[in-house]
Amino acid sequence: MQHAPPRRGVAVSLAVALTATMGLAACGSDDSAGGGTPTLTWYINPDVGNSDPSAEKGGQAYLAKRCSDASNGKYKINVQLLPNDASAQREQLLRRLAAGDKSMDLMSIDPVFVSEFAQAGYLAPVPKKYEAEFTEDRVKSSVTASTWEGELVAVPFWSNTQLLWYRKSVAKKAGLDMSQPVTWDQLIKAAKSGKTDIGVQAALYEGYTVWINALIAGAGGKILDNPGAKGKDIKLDLDSPEGKKAAQIIGTIARDGLGGPAMGNSTETESLDSFKLKRANYLVNWAYTYGALGDKAKADVAATLYPRTEDGRKSAPPYGGIQLGVGAKSAHTGLAYDAAACVAGKENQAIYMSKAGNPASRKAAYTDPAVLKAFPNGIAKTIRTSLDQAIPRPQSQYYGDISTGIQQRFSPPSSVTTKTPASTQKFILEVLKGEALL
Amino acid sequence: MSTATENAAAAPPKKAVLSDRARGERNLGWKLAGPAFAVMLLVTLYPIVYAVYLSLFNYRLTDPDAREFVFVQNYVTALTDPLFWQAFTTTFIIVVITLIIELVLGMAIAMVMNKIVIPRRTLRTVVLIPYAIVTVVSAFAWLFAAQVDTGFFNHWLHALTFGWFDLEFNWFANQAGSLVIICLSEIWKTTPFMSLLLLAGLAQIDGAMEEAAEVDGATWWQRFYKVVIPNMKAALMVAVLFRCLDAIRIYDNPEVMTGGANNTMSLSMLVATETIDRVEIGMGSALAVILFVIVLIVAAIFVRGFKVDLTGGK
Numbered sequence: 001m002q003h004a005p006p007r008r009g010v011a012v013s014l015a016v017a018l019t020a021t022m023g024l025a026a027c028g029s030d031d032s033a034g035g036g037t038p039t040l041t042w043y044i045n046p047d048v049g050n051s052d053p054s055a056e057k058g059g060q061a062y063l064a065k066r067c068s069d070a071s072n073g074k075y076k077i078n079v080q081l082l083p084n085d086a087s088a089q090r091e092q093l094l095r096r097l098a099a100g101d102k103s104m105d106l107m108s109i110d111p112v113f114v115s116e117f118a119q120a121g122y123l124a125p126v127p128k129k130y131e132a133e134f135t136e137d138r139v140k141s142s143v144t145a146s147t148w149e150g151e152l153v154a155v156p157f158w159s160n161t162q163l164l165w166y167r168k169s170v171a172k173k174a175g176l177d178m179s180q181p182v183t184w185d186q187l188i189k190a191a192k193s194g195k196t197d198i199g200v201q202a203a204l205y206e207g208y209t210v211w212i213n214a215l216i217a218g219a220g221g222k223i224l225d226n227p228g229a230k231g232k233d234i235k236l237d238l239d240s241p242e243g244k245k246a247a248q249i250i251g252t253i254a255r256d257g258l259g260g261p262a263m264g265n266s267t268e269t270e271s272l273d274s275f276k277l278k279r280a281n282y283l284v285n286w287a288y289t290y291g292a293l294g295d296k297a298k299a300d301v302a303a304t305l306y307p308r309t310e311d312g313r314k315s316a317p318p319y320g321g322i323q324l325g326v327g328a329k330s331a332h333t334g335l336a337y338d339a340a341a342c343v344a345g346k347e348n349q350a351i352y353m354s355k356a357g358n359p360a361s362r363k364a365a366y367t368d369p370a371v372l373k374a375f376p377n378g379i380a381k382t383i384r385t386s387l388d389q390a391i392p393r394p395q396s397q398y399y400g401d402i403s404t405g406i407q408q409r410f411s412p413p414s415s416v417t418t419k420t421p422a423s424t425q426k427f428i429l430e431v432l433k434g435e436a437l438l
Numbered sequence: 439m440s441t442a443t444e445n446a447a448a449a450p451p452k453k454a455v456l457s458d459r460a461r462g463e464r465n466l467g468w469k470l471a472g473p474a475f476a477v478m479l480l481v482t483l484y485p486i487v488y489a490v491y492l493s494l495f496n497y498r499l500t501d502p503d504a505r506e507f508v509f510v511q512n513y514v515t516a517l518t519d520p521l522f523w524q525a526f527t528t529t530f531i532i533v534v535i536t537l538i539i540e541l542v543l544g545m546a547i548a549m550v551m552n553k554i555v556i557p558r559r560t561l562r563t564v565v566l567i568p569y570a571i572v573t574v575v576s577a578f579a580w581l582f583a584a585q586v587d588t589g590f591f592n593h594w595l596h597a598l599t600f601g602w603f604d605l606e607f608n609w610f611a612n613q614a615g616s617l618v619i620i621c622l623s624e625i626w627k628t629t630p631f632m633s634l635l636l637l638a639g640l641a642q643i644d645g646a647m648e649e650a651a652e653v654d655g656a657t658w659w660q661r662f663y664k665v666v667i668p669n670m671k672a673a674l675m676v677a678v679l680f681r682c683l684d685a686i687r688i689y690d691n692p693e694v695m696t697g698g699a700n701n702t703m704s705l706s707m708l709v710a711t712e713t714i715d716r717v718e719i720g721m722g723s724a725l726a727v728i729l730f731v732i733v734l735i736v737a738a739i740f741v742r743g744f745k746v747d748l749t750g751g752k
Binding site for chain 2: 087091094095098116117119120122204230231397398400401434435436437438
């Protein structure tokens with residue numbers, strides 16, 4: 001019979017397939033096995049020139065190069081770019097971590113996802129010898145955001161916060177005394193009388209939760225009552241006077257058209273553009289705003305602390321930034337923490353803040369001459385004060401669900417009323433109990 | 439009992455018919471196809487069974503300790519949730535619209551291709567171009583074409599309607615507008631596939647039958663309806679069934695164009711959101727199983743409805 005050749009064919013294709021698989025497996029293996037310098041992979045977020053290794057940009061890729069050089073051959077850091085928005089970054093990190101990817105040596109993690117990763121056991125424990133170094137001289141909010149269930153689980157790298165940016169001339173005309181803290185109500189009144197917009201972030205995305213959380217925390221409330229609780233036991237405090245106050249502010253800004261015509265689609269970029277075009281003369285946005293303005297525009301622009309939700313109560317500015325995490329499955333956890341210590345070191349934080357415009361978590365950086373030059377007119381000091389006052393978003397391994405639930409129920413902003421917080425709370429609790437889809 | 443004895447009684451003579459050669463060939467057939475069959479079972483059956491198993495748990499990838507057996511709770515939640523029915527309705531609308539238009543268009547193109555003789559091969563290649571484009575790429579192309587700032591649709595419609603059509607019309611601001619663009623993109627991309635399958639059916643029809651009908655005085659429509667359609671039923675069913683199942687799984691177009699905003703989330707997107715974004719493996723698996731059952735039901739309806747036995751013949 002003529003079946004012999006096909007059998008040989010099967011053998012040949014099997015052999016080819018096997019070789020190919022083995023080849024692929026070899027590609028995935030540790031490239032330091034040869035005995036050379038171990039290569040650490042750092043997954044970086046692509047903010048403001050982070051992927052550019054040049055000294056002028058001073059981004060994360062540059063810090064990676066500096067630390068590789070400083071390690072004297074102990075390790076080499078290779079950077080990998082994460083997607084643009086925070087949710088997509090989480091998704092990629094999460095999927096790699098869940099699959100046990102051994103290349104997850106260093107990760108730039110958005111603070112809100114630290115709890116989720118830590119709870120799942122994806123982060124390597126911080127070595128005892130580094131605990132003091134990673135907490136001393138850091139702004140409080142950055143340490144809080146790196147802690148989960150009383151343990152330090154990540155390295156505070158840079159700490160972002162939102163300020164109220166405004167045009168001095170317009171605020172003066174509206175009679176706002178910016179040397180004193182202002183409230184949202186005052187801001188709304190001033191914007192109405194001056195026929196100008198307030199730049200806010202209210203698109204259906206993470207930035208909207210940032211705003212809602214800051215408003216609620218500013219009134220003395222909180223979204224999550226018992227951080228760390230299991231899904232079924234979670235207690236929310238959205239349905240509270242503080243939650244209603246937050247909803248009232250959002251609804252008013254949206255319905256009075258003070259958030260601009262496309263408030264429901266407005267992210268950091270859109271609100272900054274609106275501020276640049278002078279459609280909005282007030283803007284709540286992260287620290288990079290100042291660096292993003294042209295020299296001419298900067299002259300009339302100043303920054304002050306985040307607006308208060310209630311008169312007489314300190315505002316609760318949003319806390320952001322990036323924490324460095326080390327993957328539990330990484331083949332070089334020790335070296336990765338050495339690298340993290342270098343990246344988040346004092347000198348590197350000052351470089352990163354002055355060049356890339358992202359504020360340091362180390363207090364000492366705020367007196368660095370280069371930083372003072374990059375953030376003049378007291379802005380550096382305002383950022384530092386704001387960071388001390390900043391409140392992180394709820395810490396929970398279910399943060400993603402809580403945040404998405406809030407965004408969905410608070411969208412579009414013009415439909416937000418004082419009833420919204422109660423319905424949002426009910427919905428999120430149902431989702432967490434597995435009784436509703438998200 | 440009685441049936442078993444009957445079977446047993448009926449079996450020996452059947453076996454006796456098999457010659458040594460036939461048995462040898464059958465054994466060889468098993469040896470050759472057996473490994474592939476085993477691999478098939480492994481790669482298709484295992485994930486399905488595993489998904490069914492996982493769907494009985496409340497299981498989140500990031501909180502493995504809280505994994506809990508909930509039996510059919512996930513199915514109950516999914517089937518009573520408005521979000522599921524919204525995704526179901528959206529998917530259903532897309533399937534019906536695209537299927538009808540593609541069938542009509544695909545048939546027309548197939549008939550043209552069947553008649554044309556001279557640039558036949560070129561024509562068939564050209565027609566296939568949209569189908570060769572990766573769906574994500576075509577989704578982006580249609581997205582950019584329909585957007586207010588980058589698009590040209592509004593300019594054309596504005597010019598063709600002598601200024602009646604609003605130049606600033608945002609197609610993606612509501613469900614209807616978004617679905618129009620999503621469906622157009624689907625139709626543009628998969629009509630070629632439909633027409634090629636239908637062309638294969640048309641090519642099988644014996645020309646003499648059509649001629650005979652013509653001689654008997656049948657009109658074009660009668661010939662089409664009474665001769666062409668019944669004789670290409672198998673091809674027609676394969677085309678409609680494949681395309682229908684394809685449309686039920688729609689993911690790329692709505693994901694790229696709207697991300698599910700304005701009630702344009704499809705069932706596949708819902709599965710992806712639960713499984714990948716929320717890493718809620720239990721609920722995601724339950725939804726995937728539901729989608730699988732829907733596909734099975736649709737396939738069964740089509741196979742019965744068309745009364746075609748695809749395994750028949752040999």
